[in-house]
Amino acid sequence: MTILPPPGRAEVIDWLAGLGQRPPGTERIDSMELAWLVHQVEQRYGVELPDEQLERMTTIDAAVAVLAEVLSSHV
Amino acid sequence: MGVLAFESFVYNDFGARMAMDDSFVVPGIEKWVDEVLLDGPGTQVCLRLPEVIDRAKLRRLVQERQIELAQSGLRAGGAAALRLPPSLAFVTHLLAVWRSGGQAILLDHRLTDYEVRRAIERLVPQVVVAPAGPVVAGLRTFVDVEASIASYSGHPASTAHAVVQLSSGSTGPSKVIGRTAEDLVEEVKRYTQIDGVPVENERLILLPSMVHVLGLVGGLLYGLHAGVELVPPARLTGDAILQAIAAEPTPATVLGVPFHIGLLASVQQSRSLPQFKRMTTGGELVPKAVSDAFEQKYGVPLGNMYGMTEVGVIGTDLYGQHRPAIRPAPGIEVRTVDGELQIARKESPYLGLSDPARWSDGWLRTRDAGVVDPETGLVSIKGRLDSQVSVGGLKVDLTEVEYTLGTLRGVEAAVVVYDGSITAYLQLKERRETVRLEAELSQRLASYKRPRTLHVLDQLPRTTTGKLVRDLTVLRKAVS
Numbered sequence: 001m002t003i004l005p006p007p008g009r010a011e012v013i014d015w016l017a018g019l020g021q022r023p024p025g026t027e028r029i030d031s032m033e034l035a036w037l038v039h040q041v042e043q044r045y046g047v048e049l050p051d052e053q054l055e056r057m058t059t060i061d062a063a064v065a066v067l068a069e070v071l072s073s074h075v
Numbered sequence: 076m077g078v079l080a081f082e083s084f085v086y087n088d089f090g091a092r093m094a095m096d097d098s099f100v101v102p103g104i105e106k107w108v109d110e111v112l113l114d115g116p117g118t119q120v121c122l123r124l125p126e127v128i129d130r131a132k133l134r135r136l137v138q139e140r141q142i143e144l145a146q147s148g149l150r151a152g153g154a155a156a157l158r159l160p161p162s163l164a165f166v167t168h169l170l171a172v173w174r175s176g177g178q179a180i181l182l183d184h185r186l187t188d189y190e191v192r193r194a195i196e197r198l199v200p201q202v203v204v205a206p207a208g209p210v211v212a213g214l215r216t217f218v219d220v221e222a223s224i225a226s227y228s229g230h231p232a233s234t235a236h237a238v239v240q241l242s243s244g245s246t247g248p249s250k251v252i253g254r255t256a257e258d259l260v261e262e263v264k265r266y267t268q269i270d271g272v273p274v275e276n277e278r279l280i281l282l283p284s285m286v287h288v289l290g291l292v293g294g295l296l297y298g299l300h301a302g303v304e305l306v307p308p309a310r311l312t313g314d315a316i317l318q319a320i321a322a323e324p325t326p327a328t329v330l331g332v333p334f335h336i337g338l339l340a341s342v343q344q345s346r347s348l349p350q351f352k353r354m355t356t357g358g359e360l361v362p363k364a365v366s367d368a369f370e371q372k373y374g375v376p377l378g379n380m381y382g383m384t385e386v387g388v389i390g391t392d393l394y395g396q397h398r399p400a401i402r403p404a405p406g407i408e409v410r411t412v413d414g415e416l417q418i419a420r421k422e423s424p425y426l427g428l429s430d431p432a433r434w435s436d437g438w439l440r441t442r443d444a445g446v447v448d449p450e451t452g453l454v455s456i457k458g459r460l461d462s463q464v465s466v467g468g469l470k471v472d473l474t475e476v477e478y479t480l481g482t483l484r485g486v487e488a489a490v491v492v493y494d495g496s497i498t499a500y501l502q503l504k505e506r507r508e509t510v511r512l513e514a515e516l517s518q519r520l521a522s523y524k525r526p527r528t529l530h531v532l533d534q535l536p537r538t539t540t541g542k543l544v545r546d547l548t549v550l551r552k553a554v555s
Contacts, residue, residue: 035214054213
């Protein structure tokens with residue numbers, strides 16, 4: 001199995017766009033987007049993200065940082 | 076509310092009513108809770124969390140909660156505010172409040188302290204039930220919380236409603252909606268007459284919060300009444316929903332909002348799920364492409380429901396045959412006046428002075444544009460006539476957001492629009508950092524009501540007569 005690097009900001013924005021219309025420049029991630037993002041990450045990486053980390057994923061940059069942390073330690 | 080009965084019996088573990096020992100202090104027993112919700116075989120599974128809660132256990136837990144609530148000061152005719160996330164604590168306290176002849180004020184646990192304080196000051200409950208510690212919910216649809224009960228007042232409830240819910244209001248504070256026990260029972264019975272709802276010994280995979288009407292009545296109350304197992308998935312992900320369906324061989328209906336269809340439609344590897352019977356969503360309309368993709372992937376009907384907090388379920392299309400129209404539920408009378416859909420309702424559902432713009436002369440104004448087909452009686456919903464939007468199935472009135480922004484220090488004027496998400500445009504009268512404004516707003520508005528983006532402009536666009544412009548194109552241009 002190929003080990004994927006953690007997603008960057010552009011990828012996270014791209015995945016969120018899959019949920020529907022998202023005004024450009026929107027930084028804050030709402031609860032539905034979080035569920036969607038976690039769904040995307042867990043499908044691609046085959047991991048389950050812990051609740052405590054999810055609470056921190058409130059903006060795009062925070063999500064990228066958390067995912068870098070969690071997915072790096074996972075591999 | 077029905078007549079209170081202070082009868083001396085409890086349930087034993089076999090579901091039989093058992094005479095009470097005189098030394099055991101039991102609060103009042105409101106009959107409808109037993110007759111409509113709690114009666115049934117003691118071994119029948121009510122909730123799978125995955126811990127199995129059968130009727131006998133649920134009845135025992137409810138009685139324990141009744142005693143605790145009574146010890147904290149809840150009396151028949153008094154109100155208890157429940158500020159709990161969907162949880163066993165919520166279910167048992169809610170049923171205990173009702174069984175004790177009390178009124179349950181449901182406060183979404185995501186509301187801010189500010190919003191809760193305003194609600195409590197207005198509704199004056201006798202007790203407030205809240206989590207004993209911080210809740211880390213993550214993506215859990217049902218959480219494990221320990222509840223703590225605080226005594227608040229000795230006042231009786233201001234009305235005889237069994238449940239009181241807050242809805243995002245049109246002018247500042249949330250509007251307050253009350254429903255009587257009779258009305259709730261009527262809605263539960265209405266569900267039993269709708270073809271396509273889950274039936275006894277089937278399962279309901281419950282995704283919406285049971286603090287709001289769809290999950291509360293369509294999920295919890297109907298499930299308890301009909302003997303349908305309620306199964307909240309472990310987490311709100313596509314995989315977890317499918318795991319919940321696959322966990323038992325009995326037929327499973329998924330109840331959710333349109334967002335959940337997208338989650339399920341995007342699961343990469345779908346497994347064979349012969350027990351998957353149907354998915355039903357409430358909330359906004361589902362685009363045809365989305366419903367087609369879902370039905371193609373899972374081969375089960377995608378049903379649609381339309382309702383509102385004030386009434387509960389109004390109409391359904393559980394087989395997806397009339398999309399996007401719905402058929403009024405049994406006992407629901409609808410009409411349109413000047414393009415607005417109205418629902419027959421004898422009493423105003425609103426606490427306090429009744430606003431004729433919302434209810435008058437036995438008709439509830441939905442503020443939804445609608446068309447009723449004279450031939451078939453089918454109803455088509457054509458969108459909102461006011462500033463209310465749906466965020467993940469939760470209704471948010473943009474004027475409430477605008478009003479609250481206007482209360483922040485330094486804000487001269489605010490325009491809030493829905494641009495794929497809630498977006499605010501502000502004009503300030505003194506220099507303020509956006510992050511500070513967002514932080515202050517987070518103290519006053521629940522997260523799902525808050526603008527995703529705040530744009531601060533030197534001058535908000537105005538018409539020649541000085542009115543604020545709400546046109547999206549103009550507002551976007553003003554930013555660029």
